[in-house]
Amino acid sequence: MKIKTKKRSNICPCQSSLSYAKCCKPLHTGKADADSPDSLMRSRYSAYVKGEIDYLINTTDKTGPLWRDDVEVWKAELAEFSQETHFQGLEILSVGANAVRFEATLEIEGKDASFIETSLFTTYDDKWYYHSGEFE
Numbered sequence: 001m002k003i004k005t006k007k008r009s010n011i012c013p014c015q016s017s018l019s020y021a022k023c024c025k026p027l028h029t030g031k032a033d034a035d036s037p038d039s040l041m042r043s044r045y046s047a048y049v050k051g052e053i054d055y056l057i058n059t060t061d062k063t064g065p066l067w068r069d070d071v072e073v074w075k076a077e078l079a080e081f082s083q084e085t086h087f088q089g090l091e092i093l094s095v096g097a098n099a100v101r102f103e104a105t106l107e108i109e110g111k112d113a114s115f116i117e118t119s120l121f122t123t124y125d126d127k128w129y130y131h132s133g134e135f136e
């Protein structure tokens with residue numbers, strides 16, 4: 001008897017150990033909304049991995065310091081970052097009421113570009129948005 005193993009590619013990049021279809025995909029496709037700062041944080045990480053650039057923009061707080069009015073240029077930059085970066089892992093270090101501290105392990109052009117960030121989130125009309133982040 002063959003033991004069925006999940007294909008690695010089906011696992012959500014946010015490392016929830018769920019399948020992408022059951023984890024971040026419904027958020028990326030607008031079928032569901034992130035219900036907490038950490039679910040938004042995870043879904044934004046997997047959006048970078050999957051190249052879901054519109055999702056990254058749509059979940060950025062328009063009143064926050066990271067919003068940009070040159071959306072097309074911004075989009076192109078995010079797409080380039082998403083393509084040139086090898087995303088190797090995400091670890092949530094702590095979760096607060098509106099903050100998530102995490103470590104992202106990445107490599108750009110063969111160089112380690114990992115970082116630890118504390119992201120701040122805001123809510124409007126029961127939806128979570130990425131407000132800002134501080135690197136350590």
Ligand SMILES: [Zn+2]
Pocket residue numbers: 012013014015016020023024025042043046
């Ligand atoms: Zn996920």
